[in-house]
Amino acid sequence: MIQQIVFLVLLIGFSALFTVNIRQIKKNINLGKDVDRSSNSKARWKEMIRVALGQSKMVHRPIAGFLHILIYVGFVIINIEVIEIIIDGVFGTHRVLSFLGPVYGFLIGSFEILAALVLISCVFFLTRRNIMRIPRFWSKEMKGWPKTDANLILLFEIVLMFAFLLMNASDSLLVAMNSSYYTVEFSTPISQYFIPLIGHLSEVNLILIERASWWFHIIGILAFLNYLVVSKHLHIILAFPNTYYSNLESKGKFANMDSVTNEVKKMLDPNIDPFAITDDTTPERFGAKDVKDLSWIQLMNAYSCTECGRCTSECPANQTGKILSPRKVMMDVRDRVEVVGKGIKKEGEGFDDGKSLLDSISIEELWACTSCNACTEACPINIDPLSIIVDLRRYLVMEESAAPMELNNIFNNIENNGAPWQFSMSDRLNWKDE
């Protein structure tokens, strides 16, 4: 009975905490500007199923992709077990799903095999991240928390899988002992190898191990859920909405700024006196200086980023030693929206710490981008770092007139003679007779 109460308290407590945390993230994402991505839901479902569920872009790097799918499938399927744990926990039953009979035994057996595969994959990933010097895991932005975060999760998965297997091993030993509570038989393709380790223990100790693993497993999962919100592992949830709301248009098409269209139309229309109209369609800012100037899609992108660095490793600027890293752009946006979100929570809408995104993303990074779309192509969950880079450039150019000098020259040329170079428009057809 006490066990059940403790269980319920934990379950409700952690779930409530999780709800609060997710609500805050949703609020933070909604700090972004509205954009409409509701059309074409059929294509959106398809994209989500293909890219998030089917992980179609992960396998572009076959080994990592395959192991990632193993962990992912393992994680999802083994979590079916969690349903049972929750029912058992609340009602004080033991292995309640065992009424399934032989199917149950088979299920547990396959969970064990998956658990073993997940274990192996995690060990491989840990080695790869920490021993093999793969450049994308060693860049500047991965120092400190991001690196710890990645390792923590892998270690955590390993421990969790061990607990699961240990629980089954002790349980099956208790069954063999005809211990009163333990009556459900199931297959133990993997956990049987743990038996030499604990086979000599007394019934009481085995029960202790079984219970401890059980509690560890469920508390671990509840804690994991709440850990997600500060981790790159939020992608296991956000990858789905993120791919659903993917940009479905040609990658080369940049979002039109309607606010500018209004202004330009006014300028081009000879019948309107541009100084005579005052309307409120003019936005307070052209382009993006801070997270609130970005769209909610871009902010959701930032929260979804897995920090895998595939974008950065394909980026031509990054490959040739420039400081631009599209992954860092995404991480900076997430860090900043966290700060702004917390600030607003504390101080209200007017929160202003005198800082902006441009304090973490430098001008040098922004101007190094060739707008080649290699990053968006590489991203396994369709994140678009380029759109953020362009919005920040828009702010620099239109609000601060802070384009590099050479670009200011081409702007002048285009404006005055319709070409980025200093040629006269009247010479435009000269090539014909040259």
Place this chain on the structure above:
Amino acid sequence: MSQLIVPTMAELMAKGEKADVLFWVGCAGSFDDRAKKITKAFVKLLNKANVKFAVLGTEESCSGDPARRSGNEFLFQMQAMSNIEVMNAYEVQKVVTACPHCFNTLKNEYPELGGKYEVVHHTQLLKELLDDGKLTIEGGSFSGKKITFHDPCYLGRANDVYEAPRELIQKLDAELVEMKRCKAKGLCCGAGGAQMFKEPEKGNKDINIERTEDALEVKPNFIATGCPFCNTMMTDGVKNKEKEEDIQVLDIAEMIAQAQNL
């Protein structure tokens, strides 16, 4: 060399005629000495295939691509709207261009501002002409040569056009060799996003050198391009590697024209 026939939209209109397709030449194609050769080669092919086309001539202005990529949305939209006004006045239906940047901008970004046309890249039009039997392609001096194609970002990744240029190259009776990074994974030449017009940021290498190294790895006789800016970047890269004796950088239109001594 026979005289190029390049009517302008205005001339045709004065005669009460209309072009089937507008050839959008672009700034590089109009003013850059290297790119002008591509423009002329393409016109030769259009003339040979008897395509009823016209150019805007002095009425054409920068598409606005470099302005938009570098964040000057005002300038971009000014350019776009005045170009659209001109094209709509001529009731343009179809546009062809040899510049992937103009191609992308006109195709994807003009519609929202009122310019709705069928826009194709010159390799796509050439492929169409070939399929319709209006154009023949022979190998000539390219027969049996090794050619590698550098995908322009704004043709490939941005618009998913990968096959038209490749099919044309294969028609040259040449061996098409792919670089290790090609198609969707093709590496940028370094010119996009208005980088063409400025010094690169501090780094340890220029992007065009990195890309030229990709090309050199497959030991081609020719590097084929489909973009005037890629062409410049790759030509500079080949020079930097002192390989200009062995490797020529040519636009696909130039190759097809040269193969038949046009």
